[in-house]
Amino acid sequence: MEYILNLKKAVKVLRKNRDKNILICTHIDTDGINSRIILEKLMERLNIDAEFMFLRQIDFKTIDTIPFDYDVIIFADLGSGQLELIKEKMNEYGLLDRKDKYIIILDHHLIDDTKLPENIINVNPWNNNIDGGKEICGAGVCYLFAKICDPRYTDLAKYAILGAVGDIQNLEGKLVGLNREVILKDAIEAGDIVNFPDLQFYGKHTKPLFTSIKYFTDVRTDLMNNDSRIIDFINKINRKYDTNILPKNYLCELTLDEKRMIGTEFLSKCNRHVPPKWIVYLPKVIFGESYELRSEEIKSPLRNLEEFSTCINSCSRYGEYETPLQVLKGDRDKYYDKMKKMLRSHKRNISESLDYIKNEVEIIQRDKFQYFEVENNKIGGNIVGIIAGMSYSIEEVDWKKPIFAISEIDEGYKVSARCPKLISFAEDINLAEAIKYASKKVGGSGGGHKFACGSYIPKKGDFIKYLEDIL
Ligand SMILES: [Mn+2]
The missing domain is CATH 3.90.1640.30 (inorganic pyrophosphatase (n-terminal core))
Known part of the structure; x- marks a missing residue:
């Protein structure tokens, strides 16, 4: 053993x-x-x-x-x-x-x-x-x-x-x-755990299907930021398969068959929105498996492990560790209430930060990547990575290229890099190596995963130029 x-x-x-x-x-x-x-x-x-x-x-x-x-x-x-x-x-x-x-x-x-x-x-x-x-x-x-x-x-x-x-x-x-x-x-x-085939939309127990589709950024289709098209998309499925899926249904309320119908239709839509050589990787970003805690109630933010993890992050990213620890130990009272409160404020923080990027910040395009810079702690170093990832829901962000977010913090800069899953499958890209190299060149350090990583740099210097060199 x-x-x-x-x-x-x-x-x-x-x-x-x-x-x-x-x-x-x-x-x-x-x-x-x-x-x-x-x-x-x-x-x-x-x-x-x-x-x-x-x-x-x-x-x-x-x-x-x-x-x-x-x-x-x-x-x-x-x-x-x-x-x-x-x-x-x-x-x-x-x-x-x-x-x-x-x-x-x-x-x-x-x-x-x-x-x-x-x-x-x-x-x-x-x-x-x-x-x-x-x-x-x-x-x-x-x-x-x-x-x-x-x-x-x-x-x-x-x-x-x-x-x-x-x-x-x-x-x-x-x-x-x-x-x-x-x-x-x-x-x-x-x-303790059940696993079953599922769609890879986020928020299965906490969001209506409509919202889950809306915030799916792994592939950019014509559904992004277009509420009426999402409604049309769901209605079309209902007509084609003679079902009655409602936009307000949560994914966890749908049957496996209904999820399969949505997945199949979504896949064929995605096929039309990606370069031909990426098509083969699409099923891996649409279909997957869910892991759930049997002891948690349906529609609880703790039922699905992906959502449970968001709950933990909404505390730990802000330096609060006791709360998730107690909830993990079984508290559903004082600490659980606190966790839900922190989750709400985390979500507010994210949506305000995204609005700020959308309205006030320029996305700068380079050949192999794109980046944006934020001054003055406008986005905390604790969530800059999350914001970089979610920035793919902004029209001006090119979803076929990695993105780097550079955020000025008290002493220096926090840098985060992300790229859509599909690209990390289809292209030989290693953001961790790139960020490590460029950060080191300007006196910082960093690392992480190929598709998601971060670093700290004391000054910007020629950081962008070094990124261009290695990407
Ligand atoms: Mn780990």
Whole structure:
């Protein structure tokens, strides 16, 4: 059952040091918070005392906020990309090669290539050539860790699936690899999660079909920003298939057959709106699979895992971690109310930011990409990535090219890059590499996924020119 190198070794170290001082540091996004809850529950069940902290990221500044005087420090959903830095710090504190001090990393990000001392244990799927980008997430690695401690802990699998969906590991429509074959299987058998074929429109339990279609930006058709055409589109389906789908119906209320009809008609519409060589990739952006928590009510924002992840982000992006943690633990009272409130304000924030881009900001076109700049904290660094992605709903944004959003923050600039899924399937494009290269050239740093990534740069300099060079 040891799917990933070092899993057993890491469990052994935890067991041997169970009565020592243990600190667990986790990332703050959906995957990180689910890693945290898995490890919290695990420690509770094993009757191990541990302390916890959240970490936004590990860099040369934040590493000094980590108290290295614990006997065992576990990093979850971060760490593998900062091995060199962690090693350096341990060396500084005289902890390298100590037989009584351990670092355990449970992560899925790309591994920083460096030789590790015996007391740093890096548990990461990339060690086994398993794709940490889509086959397992940080919470997934934590789940496998827990499962080695006790194979009966399959009730924790649902958190790992939520983490995977939060990290968009189902990019091509459904979960694959360890996510599917081990973790999803466990979560289904435990009775926590259901999966079924579905359309890849967002908001299945929280928005009318009409709105879900309206905000679908993976392919630009003549339905975008055109309410009457969407109504016509639905009416045409009703006539053709003799059905009675209403624009106000939620996707979760429709039968599988009805969804299939909508998907088929939408696909043939999309066929007419994309370059011929992209057509083959269309089904992957229209048809997919949904993952839902059986214990949540229909039309609750927590039922569908994609929407649950939005709820978590609407708190964690604003520095609020306790609320999603308590909701994940089962609170449907005070913290759940707070979460719904934060979700509303998050949505308002996004729609105001999008309006601002639409009305006040120029989209600048380059040959291979486009970009826009925002001054003066007008869009917070916490949501600039979301705004970059949603900017494809603006007419002036060319949906066949990647987009870079550059937002001025207190000290420097936050940059985010996005491109529509279809392009990332059809074209050999790697935005993470591009943003990393250009950011480094102007004294910043960044990275992420091929289709969605971000960076921080202290000054703009020739950032755009460097992007042009590499794209
Ligand atoms: Mn992650």
